[in-house]
Amino acid sequence: MCLDHATGILRQIQPVHGVAADPARLRRIVAGPDISANVAATEDHKDHMGFYGASGIAHEFRTTVHPALHTEADILALAKTLQAMGVRHYVLQVFRATGCGDARLDAVSTLGYPGAELHALLFKKNREILDLMQVMTPAHVHTVDDRSLSSLLSSLWRAIRELRRANVDVAIDCELFSRISSLLSFASGASVRVGFHRHTQEGLYRGSHINRRVPYNPYHHISAQFLTLARAIDSTAVPKSKLPVMGAGKPPPHVQLDSALIQGIQSRLAQDFPGIAGKPLVLVYPGGGILPIRAWPLASYIALCEGLVADGCAVAVIGLKDDQALAQQLVASVTLALPAGPVIDLTGYTRSISELLALFHVARLLVTNDGGPGQFAALTPIWTLMLFGPETPGLYAPLTPRCHSFYSQWPCSPCLTAYNHRSSYCDGDNQCLKVIEPAGVLAKARECLASA
Numbered sequence: 278m279c280l281d282h283a284t285g286i287l288r289q290i291q292p293v294h295g296v297a298a299d300p301a302r303l304r305r306i307v308a309g310p311d312i313s314a315n316v317a318a319t320e321d322h323k324d325h326m327g328f329y330g331a332s333g334i335a336h337e338f339r340t341t342v343h344p345a346l347h348t349e350a351d352i353l354a355l356a357k358t359l360q361a362m363g364v365r366h367y368v369l370q371v372f373r374a375t376g377c378g379d380a381r382l383d384a385v386s387t388l389g390y391p392g393a394e395l396h397a398l399l400f401k402k403n404r405e406i407l408d409l410m411q412v413m414t415p416a417h418v419h420t421v422d423d424r425s426l427s428s429l430l431s432s433l434w435r436a437i438r439e440l441r442r443a444n445v446d447v448a449i450d451c452e453l454f455s456r457i458s459s460l461l462s463f464a465s466g467a468s469v470r471v472g473f474h475r476h477t478q479e480g481l482y483r484g485s486h487i488n489r490r491v492p493y494n495p496y497h498h499i500s501a502q503f504l505t506l507a508r509a510i511d512s513t514a515v516p517k518s519k520l521p522v523m524g525a526g527k528p529p530p531h532v533q534l535d536s537a538l539i540q541g542i543q544s545r546l547a548q549d550f551p552g553i554a555g556k557p558l559v560l561v562y563p564g565g566g567i568l569p570i571r572a573w574p575l576a577s578y579i580a581l582c583e584g585l586v587a588d589g590c591a592v593a594v595i596g597l598k599d600d601q602a603l604a605q606q607l608v609a610s611v612t613l614a615l616p617a618g619p620v621i622d623l624t625g626y627t628r629s630i631s632e633l634l635a636l637f638h639v640a641r642l643l644v645t646n647d648g649g650p651g652q653f654a655a656l657t658p659i660w661t662l663m664l665f666g667p668e669t670p671g672l673y674a675p676l677t678p679r680c681h682s683f684y685s686q687w688p689c690s691p692c693l694t695a696y697n698h699r700s701s702y703c704d705g706d707n708q709c710l711k712v713i714e715p716a717g718v719l720a721k722a723r724e725c726l727a728s729a
């Protein structure tokens with residue numbers, strides 16, 4: 278092939294060239310059964326490096342760094358050699374055991390991605406909880422504001438520009454089947470884009486922007502599936518990440534709240550509801566949020582709350598302002614049966630996620646439908662009883678030993694799944710939840726309160 282022809286092709290493909298090590302060390306590294314062939318390959322390798330470096334062709338050199346084969350001095354020396362040859366783009370990548378097949382090399386491979394810089398892209402309304410968890414450098418959190426079309430478009434534009442400036446190598450799309458997030462992965466400029474993919478299953482089309490495709494598996498906890506996404510980064514298998522499922526995930530770390538915040542909510546409660554003073558506080562969340570089919574019947578909550586109040590507890594109903602009518606119904610029913618109460622309505626009472634978490638620090642127990650409050654509670658020391666019906670705790674139970682899930686294993690459950698875009702086929706009669714007896718929940722509540 279003539280040089281002009283070769284150069285033309287190379288200009289089109291913009292090669293990424295691998296550099297195993299400096300030529301002298303390469304002799305040692307590649308030494309195998311046919312040492313003469315390996316030495317010839319070494320010389321050939323050196324020629325190629327010089328060719329690319331001097332050609333002006335767009336290129337990138339990469340070295341896969343293995344802790345047993347390279348020292349920092351080796352890499353520095355190699356970088357200087359490449360620089361002298363005119364190479365301008367040189368990338369180091371960490372050796373991974375995946376697909377190597379050499380047990381000796383695999384045994385001392387580096388785990389994880391040491392030194393990797395993490396960025397997050399999320400809706401602005403969800404940012405508070407990420408900040409509270411203190412797992413991300415604030416400047417590396419990029420937000421999308423969906424309060425209006427104009428704020429959505431301008432914040433999307435800004436976020437994409439920020440991500441591109443950060444030179445993101447890998448995008449991990451944690452959405453189950455969102456098309457916009459797969460598009461954003463592509464727009465971020467990341468060359469490796471990991472995400473859930475439908476493969477040969479019907480529906481759930483989300484474009485072809487994901488290039489590390491992982492099947493969604495509704496039989497494994499969602500946290501294990503997110504770990505599978507991370508492990509797919511270097512996978513060469515189809516589908517990606519054919520590795521053993523990581524076992525039960527670790528409980529999330531408790532958020533470190535400002536003690537003034539906890540004291541503040543305590544003082545407000547004491548001032549606004551003096552009747553609860555000195556009693557163990559139990560919170561209940563009877564709302565179903567945007568999926569009311571997830572709600573345990575109100576009559577069951579009322580029976581539970583009557584039992585708790587009779588035991589000497591104070592009961593508070595939590596939820597958003599939209600849940601107020603339901604809360605007032607519950608309060609009225611329990612107060613009618615037990616006029617001394619106390620049972621109070623705290624819907625709309627907390628003004629932020631951090632105040633809600635502070636309330637979880639003050640209360641002893643939360644009884645909740647499947648939804649956000651139960652997941653947030655796992656970031657605090659409160660005991661939680663969570664009622665599952667159309668969804669399964671196998672997929673969404675909070676990963677904390679201080680949470681107990683009730684689930685009836687109903688034959689049609691789970692009917693809410695990513696595969697039907699969480700659109701249940703139920704006629705509204707959620708028997709899966711109705712069969713959970715208040716007496717059983719009350720017995721478990723007493724157990725938790727005794728150990729709290």
Ligand code: SF4
Nearest residue numbers: 689690692703708709
């Ligand atoms: S379809 Fe079955 S699992 Fe789904 S809400 Fe109705 S009873 Fe529950």
